[in-house]
Amino acid sequence: MTTTTELSATTLLRFATAGSVDDGKSTLVGRLLHDSKSVLADQLEAVERASASRGQQGPDLALLTDGLRAEREQGITIDVAYRYFATPRRRFILADTPGHVQYTRNMVTGASTAELTVILVDARNGVVEQTRRHAAIAALLRVPHVVLAVNKMDLVGYQESVFAAIAEEFTAYATELGVPEVTAIPISALAGDNVVEPSATMDWYGGPTVLEHLETVPVSHDLAHCHARLPVQYVIRPRTAEHPDYRGYAGQIAAGSFRVGERVTVLPSGRTSTISGIDLLGKPVEVAWTTQSVTVLLEDDIDVSRGDLIVPTKDAPETTQDIEATVCHVADQPLTVGHRVLLKHGTRTVKAIVKDIPSRLTLDDLSLHPHPEQLVANDIGRVKIRTAEPLPMDSYADSRRTGSFILIDPADGTTLTAGMAGDSFATPVPAKGGPGDPADDEGWDF
Known part of the structure; x- marks a missing residue:
């Protein structure tokens, strides 16, 4: 036994x-x-x-x-x-x-x-x-x-x-x-x-x-060695007599580790502060690492909300509204150029538009079919996406947690596509006279 x-x-x-x-x-x-x-x-x-x-x-x-x-x-x-x-x-x-x-x-x-x-x-x-x-x-x-x-x-x-x-x-x-x-x-x-x-x-x-x-x-367990990332799930403000000024930012550490006294940046705003405390299971700790669910306290009273990403200032990723990724389409509804979607990255969900589908992978000989216009269920291909707000997206090769995302149908919440940001084995075919940018309408003007 x-x-x-x-x-x-x-x-x-x-x-x-x-x-x-x-x-x-x-x-x-x-x-x-x-x-x-x-x-x-x-x-x-x-x-x-x-x-x-x-x-x-x-x-x-x-x-x-x-x-x-x-x-x-x-x-x-x-x-x-x-x-x-x-x-x-x-x-x-x-x-x-x-x-x-x-x-x-x-x-x-x-x-x-x-x-x-x-x-x-x-x-x-x-x-x-x-x-x-x-x-x-x-x-x-x-x-x-x-x-x-x-x-x-x-x-x-x-x-x-x-x-x-x-x-x-x-x-x-x-x-x-x-x-x-x-x-x-x-x-x-x-x-x-x-x-x-x-x-x-x-x-x-x-x-x-x-x-x-x-x-x-x-x-x-390579996530423990990645750049530290904490997607904020919830802002804790108990407002009790015992803790009148308590403001904590709770979430599960997606990669790396954080320690008290470390200088951090909140993305996408770019505001910086220093970790003044870390609570784990209701008790203060000096350091916390990937997969642990913690509450982080900061020295400065800055604006942090659900969907933000707390990262070490020295390892902060760039934010971008233009994402290139390899995706696996999982829905029966095709993904097309011009498709209006919601993109969920960590705890943040933003509006997005599929700007281009440069290639689709052919499984028989691993060749690339250029500009297929759409991806159907089980297709693997490359996409270019424009988001309404900047996102701190890592490369999937660097972090499987913070380099991944899903695309969601805004009409009914159906998951459409699983995406991996950055390069992959499916090298995109250079665009040659691809489709133009779709017209932005119905509040999707970005």
Whole structure:
């Protein structure tokens, strides 16, 4: 039994799974949870009963993650299923993302905070379009580690040549996208080969099992080393007899660390002050770091409100109204040149206009289609956006939290697009006689 003290000393790995429909993602996750003894007895009993009612001989481990009724009835994963489990060596937060092309948008959600992505491939089908799309999204989101799990090796006779050909094709494609590291593992999620225990039928493979790799892959937690950023969520003014002049600025630190006495700048206004105090869980601390929710107090009484960004004065990013970014369009409604949208960055939401769509990425050969005029669901492309107010936007390469944003339909609040500011693997095609600026009207004149 792993104690609480032991768990607190282990590292945390956030990872996501992805793959085409019926590649076996949910079965892999179920096998991982089952064989690592991370499933409670009553959960396993419920799965066994549900499997028996379907006439299955043994437990269908995919039911451990396919929790929605619609998922069970259709036999596909629809929503992102988050699971938390631990081994003596590491703690894990797993996002099991859908494989159906219609729900590719959910992979963007699941992988946006992941440090590793497991992409499954059916050994009988090899690398397909959805595989390439998932690899592109992993590269776009700059996930530092990618595992290629070649599943259903039992259905191809555990042939090493089949695994080698798939691994070579995928690795070459991922390398072109700029994926820094690919680890290929042959598995059978149904039989348990190379998931938690090494396979006795694939003695030609000498690498780690899936769990062994998850337990040992380096975790950088690079946000702790980024320039410090605190998006202000709430201004606290208790106005009590005990604290008559208290004014604190609360939020979750998105990157880096802050300490008392540090000189800071509030953006986009550019006003400066010095941190006079930091409250964490109601107690004063000298320093606070990324992911902690804190209240910062400043020496000067300056205008700070929700949506502002507090940063170290020495590391303050430039503010801009013109943003170039790589995006993954997630809505059924197309994104077009001239589209009026809301752009949400951190805790700030502003009006914006899509000025140009310079290129769309073609997944088959990684070529760029210039000036497509629109992006449809699951498209990846480059956009130029003009915002109504200046924003302190980092490059996504520098900070995944403060270099990202979403575009929202102002009419109904639908999320349209996930965006990553700055350069990416999809180098934009230089504009040549592109569309002109759309007319500004209906209060969108900026």
